[in-house]
Every structure is written in structure tokens, then in C-alpha cells.
Amino acid sequence: MPEMPEVETVRRSLVPLIKGKTIEKVTLWYPKIVSTDHQKFVNELPGKKIIGIDRYAKYLLIRLSDNLTIVSHLRMEGKYHLTSWDDPKDKHDHVQFAFTDGTALRYNDVRKFGRMQLVLTGTEKLTTGIGKLGFEPNSPEFTxxxxxxxxxxxxxxxxxxxxxxxxxxxxxxxxxxxxxxxxxxxxxxxxxxxxxxxxxxxxxxxxxxxxxxxxxxxxxxxxxxxxxxxxxxxxxxxxxxxxxxxxxxxxxxxxxxxxxxxxxxxxxxxxxxxxx
Structure with missing residues (x-):
């Protein structure tokens, strides 16, 4: 399972790849990856712009315009990679965020254990597993x-x-x-x-x-x-x-x-x- 250093590395590598891009279409090849309402996930994201990516512990927080956040947990083997809309789908690609510039972010997960949730920005501790977590290493609270x-x-x-x-x-x-x-x-x-x-x-x-x-x-x-x-x-x-x-x-x-x-x-x- 990717631990905090690995998830932070994923965050840092994702930022220059997708920050500022606008979502055109979302495809759920394996809908169970999304643990919130599937139709809302697919219908609300088009037109939203990626304004940044944060992280808490092992969770990625993909910040979108209009006060929305995708909370993503990679679990055992989840990975993100940037490709284009028309690139052949890998058998383990389960979610695609197609952007208006022709590129696409795909979520790949051999075991299908990873999960995503669409929540209002700022409610992560109330609506996701983040609320049960302790403090992070190197945080001011971890004394x-x-x-x-x-x-x-x-x-x-x-x-x-x-x-x-x-x-x-x-x-x-x-x-x-x-x-x-x-x-x-x-x-x-x-x-x-x-x-x-x-x-x-x-x-x-x-x-x-x-x-x-x-x-x-x-x-x-x-x-x-x-x-x-x-x-x-x-x-x-x-x-x-x-x-x-x-x-x-x-x-x-x-x-x-x-x-x-x-x-x-x-x-x-x-x-x-x-x-x-």
C-alpha cells in the first residue's frame, strides 16, 4: 500500500500534469471505485477546473472549481497516469477524467480496492475516513x-x-x-x-x-x-x-x-x- 511519502510523491507529480485543466467528461469503467453517488460524480464534474491537489495522510484531495473536492485513496495498488482520450484502455484502467485539451487522467488499480468520493470542499473530515485519523508526522500538532x-x-x-x-x-x-x-x-x-x-x-x-x-x-x-x-x-x-x-x-x-x-x-x- 502506498504510504504517506508515496502519496505525497504522487501528489507532487500530478500537480504539473493536471492543474488548470478543465474536465470535459468522466467515464466510470468500474463504478464501484466511486463510493458516493455515481451519477452525481459523472454529471457534476464536466466543466469543473482542477485548481490544486492537497493531501492528508494517505488521501489525495483533488480540488475543483465550484467548491468541490475528489477525495481519493489509492489503497493497495492504485495509480494515476496522464494519457489522451483515444489511447487504448488498459484492462486495469477504471476511471477516466477526459480534459478539454484532449488529454485524460486515468485511474488504474489491479485489485480495484481504491476509492474516490466527491464532497464539498472543507467537509472532508465530516464525510470521509479522514475524520478518524490522527495527526500527520511533522505537523505542529504531532508533539x-x-x-x-x-x-x-x-x-x-x-x-x-x-x-x-x-x-x-x-x-x-x-x-x-x-x-x-x-x-x-x-x-x-x-x-x-x-x-x-x-x-x-x-x-x-x-x-x-x-x-x-x-x-x-x-x-x-x-x-x-x-x-x-x-x-x-x-x-x-x-x-x-x-x-x-x-x-x-x-x-x-x-x-x-x-x-x-x-x-x-x-x-x-x-x-x-x-x-x-
Whole structure:
């Protein structure tokens, strides 16, 4: 699943491709991608101009004229690419926004898990899943005290807690494994038992890792591509994710992989302390 750095990279690559374009026609080849009213989606968008693209956590917010926003979640394998109206349709292209200049933005999704919603701009937290999310890394609200207090209320293991998005939004499997390794915290540690100084270090590492990953245009492990069809570069800097069986870069101990709440989780059994 594209995580916050990957979605931010998609946003940045989409802006120069579609900002300022006017929608001529919308085609839903697989209508279930749109979770709001299908006919309203198709009928209201023609004539609307794309005025910008924002992002919150893993959600893209495509801003349109007349106070409308398309909220898009890529889920596992969603991708956008710019083409022309008459280019042959790929079998995994499910939505097309045809523009007045002859170009078209297509949404491609092998698994069909991605979703779009058409909402009034400014109502995203009331009408979409964004309202259930915690604060983003590197946001003013994501402070030491906030993070310490939030983890104090959770008895679940820290891996599951960080993945549920309600405390800090935008982290997925890759970056959670990485920041827990950096912070020397075992993924099965109980969130509310982690010492204060370790929580402070974890917040710092989350902020730093997300910033670095955005700088390197995200991580391509399986199928992630930006809107230009380019891969990310941060996979070259991963220390634990995808390295099960390799020696720990810090102590040389063989990295292990287990399942935590159904998610593959790689860690160092020596460096990372279990807090119970």
C-alpha cells in the first residue's frame, strides 16, 4: 500500500500534469471505485477546473472549481497516469477524467480496492475516513506530549497501534518497521508500557524517516509508481523491511520476521527491547 511519502510523491507529480485543466467528461469503467453517488460524480464534474491537489495522510484531495473536492485513496495498488482520450484502455484502467485539451487522467488499480468520493470542499473530515485519523508526522500538532499521552491510552502492541492511523496518520508497514528498529523498540511492546524517553525518540524518528522518504520520492517495493510512471528511491535506504535473514546493520544479529496482527514484521531480536 502506498504510504504517506508515496502519496505525497504522487501528489507532487500530478500537480504539473493536471492543474488548470478543465474536465470535459468522466467515464466510470468500474463504478464501484466511486463510493458516493455515481451519477452525481459523472454529471457534476464536466466543466469543473482542477485548481490544486492537497493531501492528508494517505488521501489525495483533488480540488475543483465550484467548491468541490475528489477525495481519493489509492489503497493497495492504485495509480494515476496522464494519457489522451483515444489511447487504448488498459484492462486495469477504471476511471477516466477526459480534459478539454484532449488529454485524460486515468485511474488504474489491479485489485480495484481504491476509492474516490466527491464532497464539498472543507467537509472532508465530516464525510470521509479522514475524520478518524490522527495527526500527520511533522505537523505542529504531532508533539511529544500528544504522542506520549496517546500511547498511554493503548494496551495493544506498538506495531498494531501505529498502523491503525488514529494516533499518527500516514504510516504503513514499511515505515513502522523502520522507525521501531531505529528506536530500538520491539514491535510486540505494549504501547502504554514504552518509557517516555523512548516515545520521544520514536516520534523524532517517525518525523525524520517520513521526511527522508518524501525527499527520495517514496519507496517502491512491489508496484508503486508516481503519476509519471517513475519508481521511488527510498528502498535503497531501508534497514529492516525486506531484509529478514540479513544481519542487523547495528549489531550484526540475524533479523527475524514474524506476523503481527496479520502483517509481516521484520525486527532485530537483540537490539529491539520488548516493553511489557
Amino acid at each position: 511529544d506530549e500528544y504522542f506520549i499521552d496517546a500511547l498511554r491510552k493503548h494496551k495493544k502492541n506498538i506495531k498494531t497501534t501505529l498502523l491503525d492511523q488514529t494516533i499518527v496518520a500516514g504510516l504503513g508497514n514499511i515505515y513502522v518497521d523502520e522507525v521501531l528498529w531505529q528506536s530500538k523498540i520491539h514491535p510486540l511492546s505494549e504501547a502504554n508500557k514504552i518509557p517516555r524517553e523512548k516515545v520521544v525518540a520514536l516520534r523524532k524518528n517517525i518525523n525524520h524517516e517520513i521526511a527522508r522518504a518524501i525527499e527520495k520520492h517514496g519507496t517502491t517495493v512491489h508496484t508503486y509508481l508516481d503519476a509519471n510512471g517513475e519508481t521511488g528511491g527510498f528502498q535503497e535506504f531501508l534497514q529492516v523491511y525486506g531484509h529478514a535473514g540479513d544481519p542487523c546493520a547495528r549489531c550484526g544479529t540475524k533479523l527475524e520476521k514474524i506476523k503481527v496482527n496479520g502483517r509481516g514484521t521484520t525486527f532485530c531480536p537483540k537490539c529491539q527491547v520488548v516493553y511489557k
